[in-house]
Amino acid sequence: MRSHRGPPNESGLAAAEIEPRNQTVPPTEKIRRVLVVEDVASQQKLLVTVLKKAGHVVASADNGQDGIDLFRREAFDIVLMDVQMPGMSGLEAMRAIRAEEAGTRNHVAIVAVTAHALAGDAEQCLAAGADAYLRKPIRLAELMSLVKRLTEPVG
């Protein structure tokens, strides 16, 4: 059971819905280091913008390989990974990340983001190493609560 800190009217983007208020950094939100891997420019920019507005530190990559290169160089709390990308797909990139972590105590949170919506897609993502699964079109509130939930220490 996770406690909801702060009064509800101050939860901003992390709340169940996005308040139409001009608010740059919700005070109760912890700053996270987020890696966005997404090949579609407008989609990448959307994720980067919304996360930055929420006060997070965001890095982005256009494909799986660049994503892994970034992941090796920098430390991240969470990775948002598009599934279908040219070159190295998100599934392959997630497997590569989990392979890197094997034998260590590290486990970065990965959210698979996919426009595939057919049966079996979620299973495929989870099998590749994703902790959660977001289906496009993305609801921003859902995204923010997922980021929050996955990066909070348990208990």
Add this chain to the structure above:
Amino acid sequence: MTPTSTTARLPAAETARAGRILIVDDRPEKLLALEAALAILGREMVKATSGREALRCLLQHDFAVVVLDIQMPLMDGFETARLIRQRRRNADTPIIFITSYGEEMHALHEYPLGPVDFMLAPLIPEVLCSKVGVFLELYERTAEVREQARRLLLRTQQLQGLARASLKIHAAQSIDDTLRFAAEAARSVLGSRCGAAAVMPSPNGLRQVQFVVSPSQAGAPAAQGSLKTSLPALVAGLSKPARFALADQESLSLSALFPATLLATTGLIAPLVGRDGNNMGLLVAAGKRDGEFSDDEESLLVQLAQMTATAVENTLFAEARESNRIKDEFLATLSHELRTPLSSILGWAQLLRTQMLDAEETAEALDIIERNAEIQCNLIEELLDVSRIVTGKIQLHMQSVVLDGVIRAAVDVMRPAAQAKQVAVDLALSASGARIQGDADRLQQIFWNLLSNAVKFTPPGGHVRATLEAEGEKALVIVEDDGEGIALEFLPYVFDRFRQADSSTSRRHGGLGIGLAVVRHLVELHGGAVRAESEGRGRGTKIIVTLPLAQPPHEASPDQTPPDGSAGLVRELQNRSADGHAGAGSVPKNVVCGV
């Protein structure tokens, strides 16, 4: 003399194998006596009054036995026998010598005469009949054994042929091939001059196909557009194999399948019975090479028909499975392609609502929303086109169109995207002013699709080139690029609906995979054809569109049918598909091959 005892010894002559008797004597009264004595055997007798005449008879017929008088003028029996033996065919023909003088028997030693017997006159008819009867029986049994051996060999060959045909029929990749192989087998295995196979349209996805395989010397290709509407009725009513006289089949329209030279012959027909017990088609063999079709051959045709029906059903199932797989893949792609822009639209709209974006970001958000909505519009437009194609509801507004204008317009639409990707687009419109009858918007859609495909699959720094040439009565529009090319194994499918070379999660290019299918359909609606050429992956692609040029007004006649009518047939087919009967055409395919 009671010859009755001889009747029991020989069975009644079977006409096919009954042996003949040659009787040779120079004296007519003795010939008559011999004939009377042998009549009881019930075999055909031929009489000769000299050695020379006997030899002539042997040239004309086969004989089971020769009864030969020794004492004859000019050429005696021994000399005649020697000459008979010189012919290889008669080296073993039994000869019974007849003489009045026993000492002549010694002369036999001087002649290497083969199987002979010897009888002293006066003859006892029973003894003569008995001796002749033995030879007749030997001859007839031998003939029977030979005939059985011949039949066995034929049967063996036919069964081997059936086995070979079975392999071929079951390995066939398409229903067309299955039927072609079945028709070929009906001809070759059954020893007939013509084979035909047909299936009728059915709800389980079968379209009408027929193949006629006939010897090339039988003249013109059999059956131009021959199948009348009564053939489906014939197929439906055919419950078991049947024999028919080709000439009687006019009303059933079967005869129209075959060359006129076969009209006097008979045929065998067997239904292709599906798993549900319904007839889906028929298999025919017509014009037996020699004799009539045997019961064995009838059962061979039935077996051929059974394996053909099984193979057709297997192919149908495989096609249905494959088309389901392609549709599933398409649905996944469609879902992906629709969700991607939707995600941007919805996400940016939500972000706008938070009022956290500054003026610049707001402008960009609106830009992105608009662009992605536009992308979705195009997708939906493309989908609707496919739906119109499937239901046959594309309407062309035909008018006289200047081709190079249409191509130029398509290039203009395409140029910004090409420039953004640093792909050069060249134009070489040599046949400027060339006109065709067509729908200007749809023509532009054709070239825009081809050009955008070319730009999409060409990396930055690459080239796309559009060429227009006139070739005879056709306009040739070629769109080529030095981009990714097409894998050779995918080349046959590029114009198929919903097919994409790469539908994996790591594919480089978006899109529904229906652009080229739309192109092909639109080109065909214009009476043209389109084909793709590529030397393989990474070697560029060349798409060639041919369209019939409009006749100059002063020469044009309202309804010009080409002399051979074949182009007319093609146009007819295209009109049909334009009317929404694509694939259901009842126009037959004919394959004519030599024997």
